[in-house]
Amino acid sequence: MNNHLTLIVILGIVVMLGLMLSVLLAVFLNFRKKSQHRKALESLKEQQQNQLIEAAIRSEETERHRIAETLHDEVGAMLSSAKLHLLGIKQVSLDEKDKQLHEKGAGLLNQVIQKVRGISHNLHSNILKEFGLNEAIRHFLQQVTGGTMIKAETRLDKDYTASYSETDISLYRILQELINNTLKYAKATQLTVSSVLRDNQLSLTITHNGNGLSQSEFETYSFQKEGLGLKNIRNRILLLKGSILFSKTPGESSIQITLPVQPKPAAHA
Numbered sequence: 001m002n003n004h005l006t007l008i009v010i011l012g013i014v015v016m017l018g019l020m021l022s023v024l025l026a027v028f029l030n031f032r033k034k035s036q037h038r039k040a041l042e043s044l045k046e047q048q049q050n051q052l053i054e055a056a057i058r059s060e061e062t063e064r065h066r067i068a069e070t071l072h073d074e075v076g077a078m079l080s081s082a083k084l085h086l087l088g089i090k091q092v093s094l095d096e097k098d099k100q101l102h103e104k105g106a107g108l109l110n111q112v113i114q115k116v117r118g119i120s121h122n123l124h125s126n127i128l129k130e131f132g133l134n135e136a137i138r139h140f141l142q143q144v145t146g147g148t149m150i151k152a153e154t155r156l157d158k159d160y161t162a163s164y165s166e167t168d169i170s171l172y173r174i175l176q177e178l179i180n181n182t183l184k185y186a187k188a189t190q191l192t193v194s195s196v197l198r199d200n201q202l203s204l205t206i207t208h209n210g211n212g213l214s215q216s217e218f219e220t221y222s223f224q225k226e227g228l229g230l231k232n233i234r235n236r237i238l239l240l241k242g243s244i245l246f247s248k249t250p251g252e253s254s255i256q257i258t259l260p261v262q263p264k265p266a267a268h269a
Contacts, residue, residue: 083109132161133168137175137193144183145191155194160202160261167261170236171204177229178206178255186210186253197261205256212253218246 086106091099128136134156145152175193182188188210195204213221222230237244242259 152191157197160197203258207254212248213246215246
C-alpha cells in the first residue's frame with residue numbers, strides 16, 4: 001500500500017515537473033519568437049533607413065553634377081564671353097583712371113572665372129573617377145589652400161589605388177566638408193591629411209593646429225538644425241559602416257575616419 005502511494009506521489013511530481021517544464025519551454029519559445037521578431041523589425045528599419053540615406057546621397061551627387069555642368073557650360077561660357085568683350089575695349093582711347101579701372105575689372109573677372117572652374121571641379125567627381133581618391137584629395141587640398149597662409153600636406157597610403165566606388169565618392173565628400181569647416185572655423189595655419197590601409201580597413205586622418213571639435217561637440221552639433229553638414233557626414237559614415245572620431249588638445253586637433261574597404265582585385269596572369 002505504501003509503495004503504491006509512493007508511486008502515485010512520484011508520478012504526480014513527475015507530471016508537475018513536466019507541466020512546469022512545458023510552461024517554461026513555452027515562455028522561452030515565446031520570448032525567443034518575440035526577440036526574433038523585434039530583431040527583424042530593427043533590421044528592416046535599419047535597412048529602410050540606409051536606403052533613404054543612400055537615396056539622399058545619390059540625389060545630392062546628381063545635383064552636384066548638374067550644378068557643376070551648369071557652372072562650367074553656361075556660367076563659365078558667359079564669363080569667358082564677358083572677358084572677350086572687356087578685352088575688346090581699346091585702351092588707347094582711355095585715360096589713366098579708366099585704364100586702371102579696366103585692368104582692375106579684367107583682373108577680377110579672371111579671378112571669378114578661376115573660382116567658377118574650381119567650384120565646378122570640386123562639385124564634379126571627374127578627377128576622382130580618372131585618378132582615384134588620393135589624387136582627388138591632393139588636388140582639392142591644393143585648390144582650397146593654394147595662395148593662402150595655410151601650410152597643407154598629404155601623407156596618403158599609395159597602396160590604396162583608384163577604384164571610384166561609392167565608398168570613394170562618399171569619403172571624398174566627407175573630406176571636402178571637414179576641410180571646408182576646418183578652414184572656415186578652426187583658424188588653423190597647418191593642416192595634414194594622411195591615410196593608412198591595413199587589413200581591408202582604411203583610416204584617414206585630418207590633423208591641424210586650429211581649434212577643432214571634440215567627439216561630444218560633434219555628436220551635439222550633428223543633431224542640431226544648424227549642423228546640416230555634420231549631419232550629412234554622420235549619415236554617410238553610418239551608411240559606410242565606418243566610424244569617425246574627433247579629438248582635440250590645446251596644440252592639436254584631429255579627425256579620424258575608419259571604414260572597411262573592398263580588397264584590391266587580384267591581377268590575372
